Amino acid sequence: MASISSGSLTRVLYSYPCKAKIPKPLYSLLFKKSPVVGVASMSYDKELAAAKKAASLAARLCQKVQKALLQSDVQSKSDKSPVTVADYGSQAIVSFVLEREFPSDSESFSLVAEEDSGDLRKEDAQETLERITKLVNDTLSSDETYSVSPLSANDVLAAIDSGKSEGGSHGRHWVLDPIDGTKGFVRGDQYAIALALLDEGKVVLGVLACPNLPLSSIGSHDQHSSQYKVGCLFSAKVGAGTDMQSLDGSPPIKVHVSAIEDPEEASFFESFEAAHSMHDLSSSIAKKLGVKAPPVRIDSQAKYGALSRGDGAIYLRFPHKGYREKIWDHAAGYIVVTEAGGVVADAAGNALDFSRGRYLDLDTGIIVTNLKLMPSLLKAVTESLNEKASSSS
Ligand SMILES: Nc1ncnc2c1ncn2[C@@H]1O[C@H](COP(=O)(O)OS(=O)(=O)O)[C@@H](OP(=O)(O)O)[C@H]1O
Numbered sequence: 001m002a003s004i005s006s007g008s009l010t011r012v013l014y015s016y017p018c019k020a021k022i023p024k025p026l027y028s029l030l031f032k033k034s035p036v037v038g039v040a041s042m043s044y045d046k047e048l049a050a051a052k053k054a055a056s057l058a059a060r061l062c063q064k065v066q067k068a069l070l071q072s073d074v075q076s077k078s079d080k081s082p083v084t085v086a087d088y089g090s091q092a093i094v095s096f097v098l099e100r101e102f103p104s105d106s107e108s109f110s111l112v113a114e115e116d117s118g119d120l121r122k123e124d125a126q127e128t129l130e131r132i133t134k135l136v137n138d139t140l141s142s143d144e145t146y147s148v149s150p151l152s153a154n155d156v157l158a159a160i161d162s163g164k165s166e167g168g169s170h171g172r173h174w175v176l177d178p179i180d181g182t183k184g185f186v187r188g189d190q191y192a193i194a195l196a197l198l199d200e201g202k203v204v205l206g207v208l209a210c211p212n213l214p215l216s217s218i219g220s221h222d223q224h225s226s227q228y229k230v231g232c233l234f235s236a237k238v239g240a241g242t243d244m245q246s247l248d249g250s251p252p253i254k255v256h257v258s259a260i261e262d263p264e265e266a267s268f269f270e271s272f273e274a275a276h277s278m279h280d281l282s283s284s285i286a287k288k289l290g291v292k293a294p295p296v297r298i299d300s301q302a303k304y305g306a307l308s309r310g311d312g313a314i315y316l317r318f319p320h321k322g323y324r325e326k327i328w329d330h331a332a333g334y335i336v337v338t339e340a341g342g343v344v345a346d347a348a349g350n351a352l353d354f355s356r357g358r359y360l361d362l363d364t365g366i367i368v369t370n371l372k373l374m375p376s377l378l379k380a381v382t383e384s385l386n387e388k389a390s391s392s393s
């Protein structure tokens with residue numbers, strides 16, 4: 001993998017007395033050549049700077065809304081999941097900033113994003129649309145580098161609908177979750193603005209803005225305490241590692257995943273919402289591994305951000321049967337963690353494939369940890385899944 005330096009690869013090789021004992025899919029995940037070889041020589045500096053700017057501005061809009069959240073700001077989509085004025089506003093801001101930063105790419109601009117304007121075009125949504133338009137204009141005018149004339153409601157609808165791309169394995173595609181963890185956002189808890197860029201089907205950069213995540217580790221203290229300064233911006237570029245800085249603009253620092261080798265010392269993250277991930281399965285896996293600490297449950301890709309700086313060592317995600325993972329729920333988090341030295345795999349140990357459109361096609365679940373723990377984690381996952389299958393047959 002591009003993120004694994006030759007030094008860490010050597011250490012992993014030496015940690016196995018016999019390479020043949022490593023499960024086949026995991027072997028290729030840990031040892032295969034960089035999947036981004038063809039694009040690794042590109043710099044993506046301008047794209048990363050634009051992504052950081054877009055996500056930071058969107059975070060400003062979201063923070064404002066979360067502070068004054070009214071019940072009327074929360075609608076239900078056709079799949080019954082919540083969506084707020086901030087989800088729409090964030091998507092409009094990111095779409096607008098990206099298109100403006102790359103005017104020459106307007107013909108080929110492609111954005112795969114979660115929200116669409118369908119519900120906002122309905123007659124009874126006029127007031128909501130006006131509110132979103134005002135939020136977007138207020139946020140853009142708060143940034144001194146954007147001296148733009150105010151956007152109309154139609155401009156906002158068009159910006160939201162730029163996110164309809166199907167993605168795929170050719171060319172470049174931005175991937176956006178304007179608010180990941182909307183349930184957390186509505187509760188006043190963790191959420192993230194997650195933006196990544198795919199080039200020829202590979203994630204080449206990613207940004208996670210986590211307005212409520214403490215700048216210090218959440219592994220060691222109560223994440224809800226108001227004592228700690230919050231607001232993190234994680235950013236990663238292929239081959240360049242992962243940075244973290246405060247959302248109000250402190251200089252970035254390099255972050256790395258936990259180096260823990262003994263599962264007994266590890267702690268693990270999982271979804272806050274039991275409906276999003278099978279907590280009983282995670283607890284059986286953790287038990288098999290010998291993890292002693294209780295799970296840390298937080299919303300959104302803030303989990304990937306926290307993992308990338310070593311707050312915990314493992315992330316387990318096992319959606320209930322039938323759920324299909326979307327690329328915007330993982331693309332930014334994936335590169336933030338892998339560039340910090342971590343490994344992201346599905347439950348069979350295969351690498352995630354972001355090149356197949358809006359969905360990820362994967363086996364059962366997603367597991368994330370460091371290079372040392374992945375083989376034993378995968379073994380525990382396989383055993384727990386087998387036990388679950390035989391108990392339900
Ligand atoms: N049933 C089900 N199973 C699995 N995942 C689901 C499910 N329903 C929704 N989602 C997606 O989960 C996204 C929120 O991420 P998390 O699960 O990490 O956060 S949470 O702790 O559950 O809030 C959430 O992202 P947002 O919609 O962007 O908030 C969803 O895409």
Ligand SMILES: [Mg+2]
Pocket residue numbers: 081082114182
């Ligand atoms: Mg949603």
Ligand SMILES: [Mg+2]
Pocket residue numbers: 177179180181328329
């Ligand atoms: Mg999401």
Ligand SMILES: [Mg+2]
Pocket residue numbers: 087114177178179180181182
């Ligand atoms: Mg979302």
